[in-house]
Amino acid sequence: MTHQPAAEITQILRDWNDGDEGAKERLMPFVYDELKRQARLLMSRERPGHTLQPTALVHEAFLRLSEQTGIDWQNRHHFYGIASRLMRHVLVDHARLHATEKRGRRPVHFSIEDVQIPVEERAGSILFLDEALGRLEEIDAKQARVVEMRFFGGMSNGEIADSLGVSERTVRREWDAARLWLYRELNRK
Amino acid sequence: MEADDWKEIKAVLLEALRLGPRERASYLDGAGLTPEARAEVESLLALEAEAEDFMSLPAGEFSKDFLGGHEPPRDALVGQRVGSYEIVSELGSGGMGAVYLARRADGKFEQRVAVKMLKREFNTERLRRAFDREKEILAALAHPHIAALLDAGTTDDAVPYLVMEYVRGLPFDEYCQSRALPLNARLKLFNKVCDAVAFAHRNLIVHRDLKPSNILVNSDGEPKLLDFGISKLLDAGAHEDGGVTQPGALTPHYASPEQIRGEPVTTATDVYSLGVVLFKILTDNYPYDFANLTNGALLWEIAGAEPAAPSESARTQISPSLLRGDLDNIVLKSLRKEPQGRYQTVEQFSADIWRFIDGQPVLARAATLPYRARKFYGRNKAAVIAAALILLSLCAGVAAAVSQARAAREQARIAAEARSRAEQETERARAEKEKAERTSRFMQSFLNYAHPHWSRLGTRGRRDVTVREALDDAVARMETELSDAPELRADLHYTVGEVHRTRHEYETALRHFRRSLDLYRQVHGEEHPKVARAIYYVCTVMDDVTDAPIGEVEPLLREAIRMMRRTDPENVNLPYMLQSLAHWLMSAEHGGSESQMAEAERLIHEAKTLFLRHYGENHVATLTADSSLATLARSRGDLARAESIREELVGRFRRAGEGGYSHAWAIYYLAEVKLALGKGAEAEALFAQAADLARRHGGADDGSLRKLAESIKQARAAARR
Numbered sequence: 001m002t003h004q005p006a007a008e009i010t011q012i013l014r015d016w017n018d019g020d021e022g023a024k025e026r027l028m029p030f031v032y033d034e035l036k037r038q039a040r041l042l043m044s045r046e047r048p049g050h051t052l053q054p055t056a057l058v059h060e061a062f063l064r065l066s067e068q069t070g071i072d073w074q075n076r077h078h079f080y081g082i083a084s085r086l087m088r089h090v091l092v093d094h095a096r097l098h099a100t101e102k103r104g105r106r107p108v109h110f111s112i113e114d115v116q117i118p119v120e121e122r123a124g125s126i127l128f129l130d131e132a133l134g135r136l137e138e139i140d141a142k143q144a145r146v147v148e149m150r151f152f153g154g155m156s157n158g159e160i161a162d163s164l165g166v167s168e169r170t171v172r173r174e175w176d177a178a179r180l181w182l183y184r185e186l187n188r189k
Numbered sequence: 190m191e192a193d194d195w196k197e198i199k200a201v202l203l204e205a206l207r208l209g210p211r212e213r214a215s216y217l218d219g220a221g222l223t224p225e226a227r228a229e230v231e232s233l234l235a236l237e238a239e240a241e242d243f244m245s246l247p248a249g250e251f252s253k254d255f256l257g258g259h260e261p262p263r264d265a266l267v268g269q270r271v272g273s274y275e276i277v278s279e280l281g282s283g284g285m286g287a288v289y290l291a292r293r294a295d296g297k298f299e300q301r302v303a304v305k306m307l308k309r310e311f312n313t314e315r316l317r318r319a320f321d322r323e324k325e326i327l328a329a330l331a332h333p334h335i336a337a338l339l340d341a342g343t344t345d346d347a348v349p350y351l352v353m354e355y356v357r358g359l360p361f362d363e364y365c366q367s368r369a370l371p372l373n374a375r376l377k378l379f380n381k382v383c384d385a386v387a388f389a390h391r392n393l394i395v396h397r398d399l400k401p402s403n404i405l406v407n408s409d410g411e412p413k414l415l416d417f418g419i420s421k422l423l424d425a426g427a428h429e430d431g432g433v434t435q436p437g438a439l440t441p442h443y444a445s446p447e448q449i450r451g452e453p454v455t456t457a458t459d460v461y462s463l464g465v466v467l468f469k470i471l472t473d474n475y476p477y478d479f480a481n482l483t484n485g486a487l488l489w490e491i492a493g494a495e496p497a498a499p500s501e502s503a504r505t506q507i508s509p510s511l512l513r514g515d516l517d518n519i520v521l522k523s524l525r526k527e528p529q530g531r532y533q534t535v536e537q538f539s540a541d542i543w544r545f546i547d548g549q550p551v552l553a554r555a556a557t558l559p560y561r562a563r564k565f566y567g568r569n570k571a572a573v574i575a576a577a578l579i580l581l582s583l584c585a586g587v588a589a590a591v592s593q594a595r596a597a598r599e600q601a602r603i604a605a606e607a608r609s610r611a612e613q614e615t616e617r618a619r620a621e622k623e624k625a626e627r628t629s630r631f632m633q634s635f636l637n638y639a640h641p642h643w644s645r646l647g648t649r650g651r652r653d654v655t656v657r658e659a660l661d662d663a664v665a666r667m668e669t670e671l672s673d674a675p676e677l678r679a680d681l682h683y684t685v686g687e688v689h690r691t692r693h694e695y696e697t698a699l700r701h702f703r704r705s706l707d708l709y710r711q712v713h714g715e716e717h718p719k720v721a722r723a724i725y726y727v728c729t730v731m732d733d734v735t736d737a738p739i740g741e742v743e744p745l746l747r748e749a750i751r752m753m754r755r756t757d758p759e760n761v762n763l764p765y766m767l768q769s770l771a772h773w774l775m776s777a778e779h780g781g782s783e784s785q786m787a788e789a790e791r792l793i794h795e796a797k798t799l800f801l802r803h804y805g806e807n808h809v810a811t812l813t814a815d816s817s818l819a820t821l822a823r824s825r826g827d828l829a830r831a832e833s834i835r836e837e838l839v840g841r842f843r844r845a846g847e848g849g850y851s852h853a854w855a856i857y858y859l860a861e862v863k864l865a866l867g868k869g870a871e872a873e874a875l876f877a878q879a880a881d882l883a884r885r886h887g888g889a890d891d892g893s894l895r896k897l898a899e900s901i902k903q904a905r906a907a908a909r910r
Contacts, residue, residue, distance in 0.1 A: 091252045110251050111242040126252055139192045140199070147244075154247040173203045180202070180233040183240035 081145070081163050084153025091152065092130045098123035108186070110151070125186070132185035136178065146174045147182065194226060202230050206237070270294050271304050271350055272342045290355060302339060303353040320349045327351065329392050334385035335414045336405075356413040358405035365470045369506045375470050376542050378412055379463075383539035385414045386463060390456045390535060397454055399462035400443040401469055442475055446492045446526045457528035460538055464523025464531070471512060474502040476524055496524045515551045522553035664701075679708035679719070683726060695733040702726040718757035724749035725766045732773075743779070746770045764799035764810070767792045768817060775817075775824050786825055793817045809851050812838060816858065828866050835859040853883040 098119055108117065108125035129151075137144040145164060149155040150171075157175070161168040201220045205213045213234065217227060266276045266289060275294035279287060280303060291304045307320050327338040340352035359367065361382070365375050382404055389396060396403075396414070403415045445461035448454060468476050476496030499520050500512035519541050525531045532538035532553075541551045664685055671678050686701030706723035713719055728746050731737040746769060753763045771792035774780040780789070797814035804810050819834035839859050842852040860875035 087249060091248050095252065109240075109243045109245070110248070111245045122251065126248065139195045143199075150247075151244050152248045154249060173206075176206060177199050177202055177233075179240055179243050180236050183236050183243045184233060187236075 081149065081153075084149040084155060087154075088130065088133075088148055088152040091126055095123040095126035095130075099127055128186055129182065132182050135185065136181060140178075143174045143178045143181075146171055147178045150175060194229075197222070198226050198229050198233075201226075202233055205230065205234055266306075271306070271344055272340060272352065274302055274304060274352060276304065277301075291352070301355045301357075303336070303355040304350050305353060306344075306350040307348055317349055320351075324349075324351055326392075326394055327353075330389055330394065332385050332388045332414075334381050334412055335389070353415075354413070356405045356407055356415060358407035358413065360401040361404040361406055361412060361466065362401035362469045362473065364406035366473055366505065372471075372507050372511050373546055375507075376546055378406065378410070379467055379470060380539045380542055382412050382414065382466070383463065383535050383542075385412075386459050387535040387539065389414075390459070395454060395456055396459050396462075397448070398443075399459055399466060401466055404466070442479060444491060445528075447528055455528060456534065457531050460523050460531045460535055461525075461528070463535065463538065464520055467523065468496075468499055468502075468520050471505065471507060471516065471520070472499045472503040473505045476502070476520075492526075496521060515545050515553070518553040519545060519551055675708045676712045679705045679712065679723070682708065683723070686726065686730075690730055695730045699727065699730045699734050699737065702730060716752055716756060718753060718760050718762075721749045721752035721756065721766075722760070722762050724752070725762060725769065729769065739779070743770070743773060746773065761803050764796035764803070764814075767796040767799070768814065771796070771817060771821075775821055777824075781824070786821065790818070790821055793821065807841060807844075812841060812851070812855070816855065819858070819862070823862065823865070828862060832859070832862045832866060835862050853879045856882065 108122065108128075110125070110129070133144055133147055136147070142164065146160055149160045149163065150157070155163070157168045157171045161171045164171070201217065201222060204220075205216055208216055217230065220227075222230065267278060269276050271289075271291060273293060273295045274291035277290045277292055280290050281288045287306055287308060289304045289306065291302050293300045293302075307317065324338065324341050328341075331337060336356050337354040338351060339354060341350065342352075343349045358364065361378070364370075365378070370378070386396060386399065396416075398416060399414075404412050405415060406412045443462045443465045445454075445458045447461075448458060465476060468474070476499075477490040477494055478497070479490070498513075498517040500509040500514075500517050503509045503512060519538075522541075523531050523538055532541065537552070541553050544551045664681070667678055667681055671681075682701045682705035686698045686705060689695070689698035689701065702723065706720065706727055709717065709719045709723045724745050728742050728749065731739065731742050731745075746766065750763070750766050750770060753760055753766060757763075771789040774785040774789040774792070780786075793814055797811060797818075800808065800811040800814050815834055815838050819831045819838070822828075822830040822834060835855070835858055838855050839852075842855050856875050856879040860872045860879060863869075863875060864872040
């Protein structure tokens, strides 16, 4: 059996172009499936020493969706913005399945050393970070977007700047402030 | 923390981060922060070193151990209870929802249902609202061919779900193929689907995702539409077969050009998708050559390429010849790129398919006359002859009026040079032009009679108006609307008379022929080829009208012939007139004397000479002159001559490759002569041959065919005696 979201996606993108912000949310399920497929595809091909780059994941998903829908994504950055949000969904979704305990017991840095930490704990940290990011969204939506794009979407500062229509310097500063704020949130008792 | 507070704190924090530790203190002193805000900034600054490599690894890389490999168990919900139902297995998943097969868990009765659930990760407020809206839509769609909404609710952990009628069946296309359904069965099933879609449209719901996999046909042979409206939210059609995406798993085969172009979606979108569905069930193929195309190229095809005709694409058990013509046109009309070129409603689409099933003319086609004439002909041959005659005469009338107008314009130009007459001529030109236009309009309105929906355009407001009614209506209107175009009216009365004559309505025919004659006399005076012709027409039916003054026929015919010889000896009607008089003189009731027979023979020879000149040797008209000579010989008792003429005639028909209806009659007459000569066996064989030929030749109308069959039967009986 087949699955035919192309028309739906096209319509949603049109709504979005027309200024319907809700369109983004409606679009997500479609891109979400694609990202998940791509993630699985990439993981299934993983070789020793291969590192998974979310940007590569997003790029693959983007290409595939472009081909499927025939959509000329006028602003690629729009797509990266959505894709970042979706990567967050994908990761949180998976993390939920793997977290034995919702919160990590000790501060996790989300750095290269942390990959030695057991999967369950790291998964819990993702959920924790997701919650913290949710709180940041409430007080500073734009800053939360920067985090989402950079951390979940793996986008560069330049790409984020283009996508949000701000300077790269602003992106850098928002990122720095957000990291501190989130770090503190994650390490609260 | 409030957003405004954070804004202030963030500004100070960012500034402080640029500074060295020593400058920070003095900067913060001068920043004018509240003690709380200052404490906040300081607590964040204190983490700077500790958080240095925080989030330095992108989330995907950090999470890859649990991102790949472990798929969430698809059947995690199996065995769980949802409302009063227990999940049995997953039916499908896609987008933001999944569909499960469930059964009643309260044991009240055995019932299988389909439960649609929002996926947990998409259980957001906004999507819940959308899910609710779709639930309301679905609740409004109680239709025998739409899978019904049975129940709805939310699970204990607040995941909304819908309980739907579980349809156990095959996708529409597979059903048709696996049962090798005949054409009409497929069409009738399709029309049921159309009913369901039309019902939804009446409820202002556009499906937007019509495709065979969303139309299941159950074991009773009833189609059920699934995912109505909810298809926006849920797509239960997809089965993920684990892991890697299948190439082409996401295909927009049934998407419309406007969906691909990102234009507004209307009910015409469903018409299009239904068109692709119809294409698929008729041909087991797609309107575009989708094979070997990437999805992107495929979309390009849908948006821009001309679809193939079903008859050229058929891979089913249905013969392409059944699809050629009407069904091709119906499908292609539904597949037009521009929505306004398609059927404007699903009802219209469906109605055209019913018309096809019923053998009526379908709307799907550019309104070309030859087509309509063909369809018309299939249903009512006499009517077709009528329509053709009327159209011809009207065209001639208009051509004349237009050329008059042109001439008048030319005159007006000349007149303009002669100023004194200029105004007068211009006025005349205007009047002529108006007349031409009016005639043209009248003709146009008449053409509408040939339209299957002419009654809608006309005044009677009902369907199946007969040709006869159409004619009467036209005649009544032309007397007023064309009151200043007597010649055109004369032509029309003649053609209408012809129609009645072919329908054996001789009295009416005579009335029209007489009216036609009067009008020609008004226009052309007493002596004119058209007057001569009109007199002849009057004579042709008088013999068949009970109260007609039969005594006038011969003098009238002689008058017509005299007039035609003088005014237009080359007129093609003249030989027919001569032949007509000859037959009159030969007939037992009106003539039959030797002098009359002799005159008849002269007339027939003259007619034959003229027919030869007009039509050549093997034309039916020429052959009928010979046939008349044979009849004459027989009337005189010269059976041998009659036989030899008829033998020759049959031979000429055969050589001319006629093989048609007239040929059949020629054989019949030869058989009659043979019978009269006592050659019973020969006669019988010839009768059989004639009957066979007449039957095989479709052109014979039922009455003549019956008459022929009847005569043959009698003759056979006689032959045996």
